[in-house]
Amino acid sequence: MPTSKKKGTQTVVFARPPGISSWASIVGPKEGAGPWGSYFDWRLNDYLFGEETWEKAESKLLRETVKLAISKGNYQESDMELLIAGDLLNQTIASNFAARDLALPLLGIFGACSTIAEGLIIGAMLIDGDCIQRLVAAASSHHYTAERQFRLPTEQGTQKPPTAQWTATAAGAAVLDGLAAAGPRITAVTIGRVVDMGITDAADMGSAMAPAAVDSIKRHLRDMGRPLSYYDLVVTGDLGRIGKTMAEKLLSHEGIEPYSNYKDCGVSLFGLKQSGVNAGASGCGCSASMLCGPLLKKITDGDIHKLLFVATGALMSPLSSWQGESIPGIAHAVAIEY
Amino acid sequence: MPTSKKKGTQTVVFARPPGISSWASIVGPKEGAGPWGSYFDWRLNDYLFGEETWEKAESKLLRETVKLAISKGNYQESDMELLIAGDLLNQTIASNFAARDLALPLLGIFGACSTIAEGLIIGAMLIDGDCIQRLVAAASSHHYTAERQFRLPTEQGTQKPPTAQWTATAAGAAVLDGLAAAGPRITAVTIGRVVDMGITDAADMGSAMAPAAVDSIKRHLRDMGRPLSYYDLVVTGDLGRIGKTMAEKLLSHEGIEPYSNYKDCGVSLFGLKQSGVNAGASGCGCSASMLCGPLLKKITDGDIHKLLFVATGALMSPLSSWQGESIPGIAHAVAIEY
Numbered sequence: 001m002p003t004s005k006k007k008g009t010q011t012v013v014f015a016r017p018p019g020i021s022s023w024a025s026i027v028g029p030k031e032g033a034g035p036w037g038s039y040f041d042w043r044l045n046d047y048l049f050g051e052e053t054w055e056k057a058e059s060k061l062l063r064e065t066v067k068l069a070i071s072k073g074n075y076q077e078s079d080m081e082l083l084i085a086g087d088l089l090n091q092t093i094a095s096n097f098a099a100r101d102l103a104l105p106l107l108g109i110f111g112a113c114s115t116i117a118e119g120l121i122i123g124a125m126l127i128d129g130d131c132i133q134r135l136v137a138a139a140s141s142h143h144y145t146a147e148r149q150f151r152l153p154t155e156q157g158t159q160k161p162p163t164a165q166w167t168a169t170a171a172g173a174a175v176l177d178g179l180a181a182a183g184p185r186i187t188a189v190t191i192g193r194v195v196d197m198g199i200t201d202a203a204d205m206g207s208a209m210a211p212a213a214v215d216s217i218k219r220h221l222r223d224m225g226r227p228l229s230y231y232d233l234v235v236t237g238d239l240g241r242i243g244k245t246m247a248e249k250l251l252s253h254e255g256i257e258p259y260s261n262y263k264d265c266g267v268s269l270f271g272l273k274q275s276g277v278n279a280g281a282s283g284c285g286c287s288a289s290m291l292c293g294p295l296l297k298k299i300t301d302g303d304i305h306k307l308l309f310v311a312t313g314a315l316m317s318p319l320s321s322w323q324g325e326s327i328p329g330i331a332h333a334v335a336i337e338y
Numbered sequence: 339m340p341t342s343k344k345k346g347t348q349t350v351v352f353a354r355p356p357g358i359s360s361w362a363s364i365v366g367p368k369e370g371a372g373p374w375g376s377y378f379d380w381r382l383n384d385y386l387f388g389e390e391t392w393e394k395a396e397s398k399l400l401r402e403t404v405k406l407a408i409s410k411g412n413y414q415e416s417d418m419e420l421l422i423a424g425d426l427l428n429q430t431i432a433s434n435f436a437a438r439d440l441a442l443p444l445l446g447i448f449g450a451c452s453t454i455a456e457g458l459i460i461g462a463m464l465i466d467g468d469c470i471q472r473l474v475a476a477a478s479s480h481h482y483t484a485e486r487q488f489r490l491p492t493e494q495g496t497q498k499p500p501t502a503q504w505t506a507t508a509a510g511a512a513v514l515d516g517l518a519a520a521g522p523r524i525t526a527v528t529i530g531r532v533v534d535m536g537i538t539d540a541a542d543m544g545s546a547m548a549p550a551a552v553d554s555i556k557r558h559l560r561d562m563g564r565p566l567s568y569y570d571l572v573v574t575g576d577l578g579r580i581g582k583t584m585a586e587k588l589l590s591h592e593g594i595e596p597y598s599n600y601k602d603c604g605v606s607l608f609g610l611k612q613s614g615v616n617a618g619a620s621g622c623g624c625s626a627s628m629l630c631g632p633l634l635k636k637i638t639d640g641d642i643h644k645l646l647f648v649a650t651g652a653l654m655s656p657l658s659s660w661q662g663e664s665i666p667g668i669a670h671a672v673a674i675e676y
Contacts, residue, residue: 052661090655093653097653099532110448128469131467133343191443194437323391
């Protein structure tokens with residue numbers, strides 16, 4: 001059956017599913033101390049990673065994660081034809097400067113915290129279409145670059161509401177290879193549309209993104225003619241505890257049950273024991289590192305055979321919030337099977 | 339011959355070149371009063387476009403340009419399977435909010451002023467690969483949103499150096515259709531890599547981007563085995579007068595001559611008569627509106643048969659400049675033939 005996308009659907013089903021041949025994740029101290037610490041390739045001891053500023057540290061985090069994904073797959077950097085990358089920083093400078101140092105052709109993307117899924121979706125389509133044979137998709141976030149850009153100076157020590165999430169210091173990178181002989185494969189992708197239910201509280205992004213996540217899950221299942229239970233695990237990006245509860249209610253409302261196989265990276269990354277993270281984790285690096293660490297490891301270990309990875313993004317900026325706009329959410333879904 | 343990309347090259351040559359079946363451009367008052375005014379679909383009388391803020395006006399500019407490109411091609415919005423869009427605003431909010439109102443699946447991109455070329459490149463590859471049949475690629479910029487985000491409050495009336503460029507208030511959108519029977523076609527694309535020659539002056543972005551433009555032109559011609567003269571016109575995005583002169587010197591240094599058929603959208607948009615624009619125009623909307631206005635019109639009129647469109651981007655942010663970083667440049671090349 002050739003690669004196909006029916007008119008009116010948002011899902012592309014691949015004739016020759018592109019392989020995820022290698023991957024890597026690097027996380028910060030707090031993420032490394034969480035329940036999944038041993039699943040990440042590197043755990044940093046501090047937030048500067050030998051750099052002068054947090055922003056330079058984030059760019060290095062992304063760059064080193066890409067290099068690690070390449071070397072772990074026994075590739076050379078010159079084997080990669082393309083880098084597809086994005087991050088949360090204004091003008092995505094973490095990605096731009098990483099691409100400069102890597103000297104790889106760059107397609108820069110912005111999907112907020114859904115970025116790694118957007119990169120995998122574009123990458124899988126380019127490989128399936130024979131335009132590119134090998135590429136890296138990557139995304140990063142850094143707690144302290146996000147705090148000062150989106151919120152308040154951390155020195156101020158402002159108390160956060162319980163709905164707030166902790167931006168992860170983390171990066172994930174995956175090599176897609178059209179010639180991969182074995183390994184996990186991307187079998188189908190669903191491109192998300194923007195869903196905005198009018199939430200305006202920038203300290204409750206889980207609630208803003210949950211309707212988008214459910215919209216993309218619903219469309220994916222309908223387009224594929226599958227129940228949720230087809231997947232061993234359906235995992236959203238970074239809804240956190242509040243957003244995940246809302247997503248469960250919305251799934252139930254849509255008649256998509258049972259959802260005992262549904263989890264969220266924002267809830268999982270720090271687990272239940274870590275303090276100070278309120279509703280959980282967020283940031284491009286949250287779902288990127290969970291995918292390119294624990295999730296792909298569990299897939300190759302045979303614990304998960306069919307994964308639906310649904311990374312979620314809140315597409316506002318501080319300026320749009322100041323101007324009274326609500327928070328547009330998006331979610332991109334990637335079916336990974338092995 | 340199937341779609342191909344030789345290893346080690348950055349150029350994809352399409353087996354069935356995707357058609358540009360419809361396009362539209364909307365520009366601000368200053369752009370509309372320039373030498374190409376009559377080539378744009380709409381010329382705005384003011385910078386607010388009926389909105390309360392410049393940012394909301396930019397998002398409307400992008401949205402209305404996309405709608406116009408769709409309706410000019412006798413399409414319905416529901417015929418479009420995807421919007422690929424980007425802009426210069428932090429977290430690309432012009433695009434995100436436009437996508438919300440259009441209810442189209444979104445792949446958000448960031449390539450600074452090279453954005454429209456990045457969108458056409460991704461779009462052409464997705465259509466060639468049979469993943470998508472019809473999509474819109476779009477990009478926008480707005481003089482006043484860019485001034486206050488990247489520079490100084492306009493109320494301050496700061497004098498600018500002669501190397502500075504005037505961010506265009508403009509948007510361009512193009513519909514790519516894999517089933518288009520006639521019209522201009524994208525025959526090959528060259529994905530740019532980041533080139534950074536150490537320029538640190540954010541008021542001289544033309545000089546920062548010129549080496550990237552020449553790198554992509556050189557790689558494109560080498561990958562295709564073509565002289566520059568194969569094209570009736572080679573046009574860069576927004577190098578402006580200083581950057582264009584530098585690009586000409588670099589082309590000459592690379593042995594790529596003659597370049598009498600080489601022009602730059604940043605020089606052309608305002609022409610020579612408009613005052614206050616210093617070295618010329620810039621912004622995502624500069625090359626996007628020039629392509630989706632004068633250039634595609636001249637192609638369908640038969641004045642240009644073969645165009646190499648090389649949009650250029652400066653990938654820094656105010657923060658990266660404050661932290662002492664130089665300005666990384668990128669340029670993506672799109673060959674359009676009719």
